[in-house]
Amino acid sequence: MIATSIKRGTAELAILSVLQEGRLHGYELARRIEKQTHHTLRFTLAALYPTLYRMESRGWLRGTWETSPTGRRRRCYELTAEGEKKLSPMREEWQELFHALRQLAKVSNA
């Protein structure tokens, strides 16, 4: 059975997956997701930051302020150990979901 968490965790999975590659600030994170999905998925600002804050509150991410060479303050996010731990079961749940959808829709490459 597909757990309830997977139904609402799509955005979280994308963020965790991208942050696994390294720390990023919000704008870069949204861009990276867009680029890696060939512009199929786009994060709006309105969806991104509440999700980031929620994940940070849960202890999956850590946000720290950095100052760029141009003097601009930016908040960079990185995965915590708990976030790392969360990623693997999330991926498995996604695979289970895709498998179920493939069976349902009889799509060969869902």
Next chain:
Amino acid sequence: MPDWEALVSARLGPLELEEHLRDEVIVELANHLEELYLERRAEGASETEAMERTLAQLSDWTKLAQKIRDAKRVEGSMNDRTRRYWLPGLVSFTASMVWEMILVLLIPRFRVTWYPADYFGAPHIGLLQHTISQTGMQIYTLSGPYLIWLLTQPVFGALGAHLSRRGGGERSARLVSGMFPSIVTFLVLGFVVVMVAFVERNQYVRDHPTYAALIVIPWVVLPGVALMLGVLPFLREQGGRPVQLFSGFRSLGGTAA
């Protein structure tokens, strides 16, 4: 170049967050909007067009403020573990204990203590009711109040499991939350027995360790089984609820959140 921080601050409103948290949110969102604006300008858009396209990212500032407030405040004060384990477990345990106390108050003969009866010298103890028949035979029967308490335990098991599931708890979290009253009782009784035996050096308990161990049957094992009956329906994964895919995203051509 627009003053993005002033714009975000004005549109987000007070946010009802501590001042430093609000300031951080404003700076972060303003940075993001500025990056978007500069990107549009680099693509050749005029200042007005770039501004319009950037602000198209946000159609409802009030909703955004509410989402940020919820994420920062509610989630911040109550993490996953609290929502899935501790709070449901505590509610289940407290409700079960309060119910027990109500029974104690309503029915004075229902005393919460342990087996065997004569350890505290009480004539009628908790689960066992001691009577002497006309022929002089000693009769031990399960006391009514204890049975009432025991038979109602599935309600408290279901309560803990339900709250855990509502908090997003996985199957293991629902199980632990529902069984929490028994788990806590087991730990407390274990602690008390050890203290009485080794700190108080109570001779009765030291001479009858089996009696002390037997206490777990009426106060841990049997309620545990009853609690489990209430938990079981909540161990099934929920089917039939709509699957919300791509929450938080918009696909190409979609509208902003």
